[in-house]
Amino acid sequence: LAKEPLPPEALPRDVVLYQFEACPFCNKVKVFFGRDFAEFFTLVSDTGVILLALPAFLDYYDIPYKVVEVNPLSKKEIKWSEYQKVPIVMIDGEQLNDSSVIIDKLAHKVLSKKIAESTLExxxxxxxxxxxxxxxxxxxxxxxxxxxxxxxxxxxxxxxxxxxxxxxxxxxxxxxxxxxxxxxxxxxxxxxxxxxxxxxxxxxxxxxxxxxxxxxxxxxxxxxxxxxxxxxx
Ligand code: GSH
The missing domain is CATH 1.20.1050.10 (Glutathione S-transferase Yfyf (Class Pi); Chain A, domain 2)
Incomplete structure (x- = not known):
């Protein structure tokens, strides 16, 4: 089944989420990556349901994304970052801090662009x-x-x-x-x-x-x- 083509600049090529397993802010972002049921509701109430399409969208377009578990004590996985909280998301080398910013930007980069660029029936x-x-x-x-x-x-x-x-x-x-x-x-x-x-x-x-x-x-x-x-x- 051939996938509907998208303009290549609309697609992030590389998405990495740095998180603690038990951080509420991270869980808010994780919903994007389609992991859990409970988190699904956080997203529905926080950001509107259309954003739920994102993990399905990333999978459909084979956009790779990675989740890095950060050690809450040593935080050695984010030593490179000036901002020392999680979640942090890297999209094509661009660093996004703060769960709200992340959700906003991801939605814009991936979904809204698709929505904006396609003349929706x-x-x-x-x-x-x-x-x-x-x-x-x-x-x-x-x-x-x-x-x-x-x-x-x-x-x-x-x-x-x-x-x-x-x-x-x-x-x-x-x-x-x-x-x-x-x-x-x-x-x-x-x-x-x-x-x-x-x-x-x-x-x-x-x-x-x-x-x-x-x-x-x-x-x-x-x-x-x-x-x-x-x-x-
Ligand atoms: N406003 C931030 C967001 O929404 O992402 C808050 C993030 C936050 O406070 N994360 C906590 C953290 O990284 C974990 S739940 N704490 C480590 C620290 O403050 O050193």
Missing amino acids: DEETKWRRYLEKISVKYAGAAAMYFVSKNLKKKYNITDERAALYEAAETWVDALDGREFLGGSKPNLADLAVFGVLRPIRYLRSGKDMVEHTRIGEWYASMERAVGEPSRIK
Whole structure:
């Protein structure tokens, strides 16, 4: 499957994140790299859901990114830096300090450029708006789920699942028989929805979603199209 070409200057070639495993600011940035479910919600509330497309986007375009675990005591991995806090992100040799700055710049460098440079079809815009709505709704529902779990009110799960299933079915309806919303290749809306769902796909909620809705086929196509994570181990 040939990937949609992007202007080469729009793509970072080399992305490195320096972090502590347990730093809340780092975790905010890690969401970008598609690691964890809980962090997904931080990003939804902090920066808007469209940014969730980024890890899927980096993987789709095979942009390599590296995560460097910094020793919190010696900090020897960031000895070269004047700024001595984490997270730090290097993009093509440019150093970004502070989680908010990082998220902002990454979003601009990668996503906004793509958005700005492509003349988005109406449909794609419409779907990105829709995604913002449902993700906020679902994130809210899931946050409720964690709260209610603590309170042992497990029956609240139903509503959360219903919201997720409904969103999945609506998405499949929109595909209208096409492999991707973008047709034979994923467009940014496909990548954004995939970016949102990927962190939960193999958790209970994601498995349930694939089992109980028609989204599985599109999801599998997206997995094939996006390919292996470009994160360097
Ligand atoms: N405003 C910064 C951000 O949002 O990135 C704060 C970053 C921050 O305080 N990081 C902590 C750190 O690096 C770890 S959670 N502390 C080490 C130190 O201050 O020496």
